[in-house]
Amino acid sequence: MSEKRVKYIFVTGGVVSALGKGIASASIGLLLKKRGLNVNIIKCDPYINVDPGTMNPFQHGEVYVLDDGSETDLDLGHYERFLGRNMTRDNNVTNGQVYHTVINRERRGDYLGATVQVIPHITEEIKQNIRRPAKAEDEPDVVIVEIGGTVGDIEGQTFLESIRQMALEHEPEDTLFVHLTLVPYIETAGEMKTKPTQHSVKALREIGIQPRILLCRATKPLDESIRKKIGLFCNVPSSHVITAVDCETIYEVPLLFHEKKLDEYICKHLHLETPEPDLADWEEMVERIKQPTHKVKIAICGKYVNLKDAYKSIIESFIHAGEENDARVELIWVASEDIKKNGAEKLLAGIDGLLIPGGFGERGVEGKIESIRYVRENKIPFLGICLGMQCAVIEYARSVCGLEDAHSYEFYADLKNPVIHLMADQEGVTNLGGTMRLGAYKADIVKDSKSYEAYGEEHISERHRHRYEFNNAYRELFDNTTFKLVGLSPDGRLVEAIEVTDHPWFVGVQYHPELKSRPTKAHPLFRDYIAAAVEYNLKKSAPPKEDNHTVGVK
Ligand code: GLN
Numbered sequence: 373m374s375e376k377r378v379k380y381i382f383v384t385g386g387v388v389s390a391l392g393k394g395i396a397s398a399s400i401g402l403l404l405k406k407r408g409l410n411v412n413i414i415k416c417d418p419y420i421n422v423d424p425g426t427m428n429p430f431q432h433g434e435v436y437v438l439d440d441g442s443e444t445d446l447d448l449g450h451y452e453r454f455l456g457r458n459m460t461r462d463n464n465v466t467n468g469q470v471y472h473t474v475i476n477r478e479r480r481g482d483y484l485g486a487t488v489q490v491i492p493h494i495t496e497e498i499k500q501n502i503r504r505p506a507k508a509e510d511e512p513d514v515v516i517v518e519i520g521g522t523v524g525d526i527e528g529q530t531f532l533e534s535i536r537q538m539a540l541e542h543e544p545e546d547t548l549f550v551h552l553t554l555v556p557y558i559e560t561a562g563e564m565k566t567k568p569t570q571h572s573v574k575a576l577r578e579i580g581i582q583p584r585i586l587l588c589r590a591t592k593p594l595d596e597s598i599r600k601k602i603g604l605f606c607n608v609p610s611s612h613v614i615t616a617v618d619c620e621t622i623y624e625v626p627l628l629f630h631e632k633k634l635d636e637y638i639c640k641h642l643h644l645e646t647p648e649p650d651l652a653d654w655e656e657m658v659e660r661i662k663q664p665t666h667k668v669k670i671a672i673c674g675k676y677v678n679l680k681d682a683y684k685s686i687i688e689s690f691i692h693a694g695e696e697n698d699a700r701v702e703l704i705w706v707a708s709e710d711i712k713k714n715g716a717e718k719l720l721a722g723i724d725g726l727l728i729p730g731g732f733g734e735r736g737v738e739g740k741i742e743s744i745r746y747v748r749e750n751k752i753p754f755l756g757i758c759l760g761m762q763c764a765v766i767e768y769a770r771s772v773c774g775l776e777d778a779h780s781y782e783f784y785a786d787l788k789n790p791v792i793h794l795m796a797d798q799e800g801v802t803n804l805g806g807t808m809r810l811g812a813y814k815a816d817i818v819k820d821s822k823s824y825e826a827y828g829e830e831h832i833s834e835r836h837r838h839r840y841e842f843n844n845a846y847r848e849l850f851d852n853t854t855f856k857l858v859g860l861s862p863d864g865r866l867v868e869a870i871e872v873t874d875h876p877w878f879v880g881v882q883y884h885p886e887l888k889s890r891p892t893k894a895h896p897l898f899r900d901y902i903a904a905a906v907e908y909n910l911k912k913s914a915p916p917k918e919d920n921h922t923v924g925v926k
Pocket residue numbers: 729730731732733757758759760782837838839840841
């Protein structure tokens with residue numbers, strides 16, 4: 373039996389970063405999947421960190437955790453959301469991992485006698501990593517390889533050189549280079565400029581890569597003459613110069629690409645015979661996102677509110693949940709430190725829900741706790757994620773149970789009442805990379821709870837990324853209160869979810885539900901949370917009921 377020939381699509385980016393290569397790659401993946409192909413996708417990150425787990429979210433954005441516990445680039449979130457398939461550690465390759473493996477091998481003596489060099493040793497290791505998903509049991513037809521960074525970056529050279537070699541090692545119809553670039557509109561000249569794209573493609577061609585398709589990010593569609601010019605200078609047929617115009621929602625991008633025949637060109641080049649993609653459900657979903665009936669305001673109170681990428685999956689989860697509730701979710705970003713300065717009453721006035729996301733470090737924690745008190749007392753829907761749940765425990769212990777000095781061991785070691793403390797197996801951990809409780813863990817949900825109503829089942833599995841836990845020494849403190857432990861690990865030792873019952877919707881979870889929400893299937897907790905926010909909003913804005921007893925009384 374001849375081995376199946378996997379097709380590779382390499383996606384590179386030029387001119388500037390943040391053009392949306394991840395979304396472009398995921399969109400290509402979706403279109404091919406909808407054509408009946410089995411698609412897998414890899415992100416190559418040129419940095420020297422082994423994974424983004426130790427990076428500041430300000431620099432890197434969210435760390436996206438997979439079921440298998442690997443801490444990966446946020447683009448893997450887009451891949452999971454668009455392709456509806458769970459990624460594994462094989463889907464994210466970093467220069468750090470590659471060098472780590474090669475250097476360990478060298479120390480073991482595996483290269484004995486050889487001088488270990490970028491070419492061939494590093495590039496061989498990269499190629500092996502890129503080929504790994506292709507060899508997976510489910511035998512993908514197509515593997516999309518997104519190269520992080522911008523063409524011309526020194527650190528990205530190893531990956532570009534590796535994919536150049538791969539093109540040489542495969543049949544011409546088995547590899548395809550797609551390049552995403554920017555075509556800026558210069559206001560004062562009233563013109564779109566092609567030069568940055570020309571330069572970027574020139575840089576690629578200098579290292580032996582000829583892109584076959586150009587995706588040009590622009591604020592408005594490129595006209596025929598511009599596409600011809602770009603095609604001519606970049607050695608690409610002008611029909612393959614495709615405008616990637618700004619969209620209202622990222623979920624529209626695959627529809628736009630399909631309209632421009634991108635998937636058709638790809639299949640033709642790769643000799644893939646497939647039916648047209650059936651995009652009906654995707655189109656309906658996009659329509660619902662764009663034209664909702666209701667509107668709710670949700671405040672996100674966190675530390676990194678100036679960098680939205682730090683909360684990427686949460687933002688997406690709200691889009692999914694809004695779509696299922698026929699609602700537009702307007703996010704109000706509140707820096708938790710400002711709550712302490714200006715007061716929750718003032719900063720949270722008019723909201724229909726509060727979300728406290730995950731986080732690390734003491735900065736802004738008192739503001740988070742204060743904002744939780746505000747929504748708990750005012751019966752405004754609340755969802756606390758990870759640190760958000762821990763803050764909800766602290767708030768209730770302080771305000772209702774009278775433990776004024778309740779706090780988390782994460783912030784102070786000499787606490788009298790550490791209601792959140794270190795997990796036993798985390799004590800003594802000094803290495804910070806990959807040492808948290810990471811990845812998918814099972815939990816049991818108590819019937820007769822908002823969480824059970826949402827999930828519709830008792831046994832769930834969710835992804836984690838934390839070091840601290842609810843302190844079991846305080847379980848009794850909450851007995852006979854409205855604070856309930858509604859989710860526990862199967863052995864009953866770890867608290868995974870809490871709820872406050874004298875409240876319309878108050879849920880805190882130790883895990884990260886945002887990592888499992890999908891555009892065609894919102895996460896049940898986000899879905900019900902937004903349903904509660906819509907209800908709260910409608911009640912709030914309903915005209916007061918007429919008082920029959922006073923009407924007409926003289
Ligand atoms: N800092 C907390 C912990 O380590 C919460 C982590 C998080 O919110 N992801 O337990």
